Amino acid sequence: MKTIVQTLSLILLTAHLSAVQAQVPVMNSYPAANAVILLDFDGIDLSGTVWNYAGPFTCNPSGLTNDQIVETFNRVAEDYRPFNINITTEEAKFTAAPIDQRMRVIITTSYEWYGSGAGGVAYVNSFKWGDGTPCFVFSSLFGFNAKNIAEAASHEAGHTLGLRHQSSYDGSCNKTSDYNWGQGSGEIGWAPIMGAGYYQNLTLWHNGPNSFGCTNYQSDLDIISGSYNGFGFRTDDNANSFAGASAAVFDGSNNFTINGVIEQTSDIDYFQFTLPVFGNFTLDAIPYNVGTGNSGSDLDMNVQLYDQYHNLLGAYNPGNELSSIIDTILQAGTYFISVDGEGNMYAPDYGSLGSYSLQAAFIDGSLLPVRKLELHGHSENNIHSLQWELNADEPVAKQVIEFSQDGKRFETLAETPVTDRAYAYFYNYAKPVQYRIAVTLENGKHYYSNVITFRPGIISKPQLLGNIIHQDLSINSPGIYQYFIMDNNGRMVSKGRIEKGYSTIPAQQLVAGIYLIRFAADRQQWTEKFIKH
Structure with a gap:
């Protein structure tokens, strides 16, 4: 029996001023893959499928602008990044794919043939039928909103790969919603792709109860990558061990950039780099995104820094953000970085997968005009007394005391006169605090002292x-x-x-x-x- 599944629509009665369908750009997320999901934005005359029970009909174009098409594509591509499948807008890629390894997602303004009660519709498991049966997303019912259209496209394609809805139940196992709407807010607000992710930023594949019952858990990843669909996960791009760590090599400007993918829940990518001298090492770890606030990201990044003996020097995973930052002074030597997907207070670890970029920079300490910048301090009755030594060849333009309550992100506590070498601060919080001195010389260069830590209480x-x-x-x-x-x-x-x-x-x-x-x-x-x- 063929099962049809409808997707919740958000009927948005908004004006749409674009009178001309944009030229659809050619985009491919993973051209090497045999399996294909085609995002069809430019309309089609449809006949000979199970949808044509009343005869042939025409699907008009999506009505999206070029920018909206690109955003929609990038969001869907990131949802399917862990898998050995190509998300494409190229008809030729779809035609060349095996007939039982492809799906057409028609994104169209034409919903009247089906009705306005659903934002999209698909047959479960139709990816493998091999008869050209597509699925649909009705763009006008989403008010031509690229985020919501992308959520629906990933969702409908998920149905064709065998997925049911991720649903919500109360403590007595009573279904409260056929769609799990997720939880939280902001950058880390989460919902399942197979639930309703329209109002959350971090929408992921999930292992939770589906619409058949509160004890009927559906592992989205296992079903999508399973033998029935036949394409599995991508090949791991970086080793999961110190021994196999990929080399990160600084260029002539003392920078390096690495791009990678966390393909599976157990995946950890390791990298190795070497510093010839001591200095300031910074690294921005950024999940793939389509805009501000890591919009459209699928990966909550956990980044860890190790020394050459594999001792952990620091773990960097801000609780309310998906990206991470390292900013530290390191001695000459070999170091390792690991990257994996983590859960947070709202999202489980299970589906935190996707692509990322590591952008590193290093300031050679042996060339610094600052010969000494060393911070000391002591605590008594919650008074933190800081003293520091500064010896520089260049005039000091600015001197700032910075503090951190997680050891990773430092904020300005006070800017002091450049001749000061001491500062006292009353600290009355029940958590440790770290301090460092940030110095800017008149030549514009920035330097940091060592970090010292005070713990609360007597x-x-x-x-x-x-x-x-x-x-x-x-x-x-x-x-x-x-x-x-x-x-x-x-x-x-x-x-x-x-x-x-x-x-x-x-x-x-x-x-x-x-x-x-x-x-x-x-x-x-x-x-x-x-x-x-």
Whole structure:
């Protein structure tokens, strides 16, 4: 039995001023694939399909502008990016595809033959029928809105690949809606593609209850990539291990750009890069998008930075954004970056898949006119006292104290006179805070100090002000303690005593690696780990 499925429409009574159908640009998302989904924007005379029970009829063009066509295509292409299938506007690609490996999605203003009760319509599993049966999206019923038309196109194509609706149920297993409308708001607001994603930015494939019952879970990814459809996932473009990490090579301007795809839920892409000297390393990790606020993205990026020993130096995944930023000082050496898709407070990890770009830059520290920029500090009664040393060959034009509550995104706390070398701040929040100094020289160059960390509350034990060091260890202590530093093999390499308040322990003699420092007083002992670069 052939099952027909209708898609919810948003009947928007808006004026549409475009009188002439735009010339449809030729676009292909993955030309190497045999399987094809054609987005047909320019109209067609349809006959000989199961839709033609009343005879042949004409589907008018979509009524979209060129820009709207491109946006619609890019949104749908990103939804299907993980799979070994080509989203195309090219009729020749569709014709050349195997007859049981292709689907035509007709995006048209002509809905009267079917009625205005649905924004789109498709037969379940029709992708494999091989008889030319298309599916439809009625563009005028969506007010010619490219976002909503794209949601409907991905949704209808999903039906032809065997998917039912992702539905909503209450705690007693009563269906509350045939469509799961998702949850949340803003950049990370989420909904299933096979639900209703018109009002959410992050619309993904989902593993949830479908319209047949609250215990009937539908794994969209498994069905789309399954043997029945016959095309599967794309081949993994980057290795899932440190050993196979792809090399990222800086160009002559000390930049590199990498493009990749997270194809499956378990996929993690690894990259390796080498810095010849110490300096400032920045990286913008951006999921594919069609506009502001990562509009149209399918990937919530989790980016992690590791040293040459595969020790984690930082994890970068802002809770309310899909993109990530690294901005840190690194010593000479080899480093690794991993990229994977994560869930967030609204979206599950399952469907966080898609393409991304890594855009990195490096400022060579050996060429810096700043010879020394080192931040110290201590805390007492929630007063954070900062002191720093600055030695530069060029005049300083601007000096800013920056803070961060997640260690990844820094904001301006205060701009101080360029001759100041100390600052005090009352901090009364129940979470750790990091500080750094940002200096701008008169030549326009920007430089950053090391980062120090303060933890909230009364200090009951010695605390390292940063676990990644380049020269000395900085410590805030509530009293006098003996300290003992051990290397990764448990061999003691240094010992001594710290006083109450702020102290430094010389560490220039330590080779790069992982160390443990043990603090002892009376019968109390505490141990922390740090990394020397």
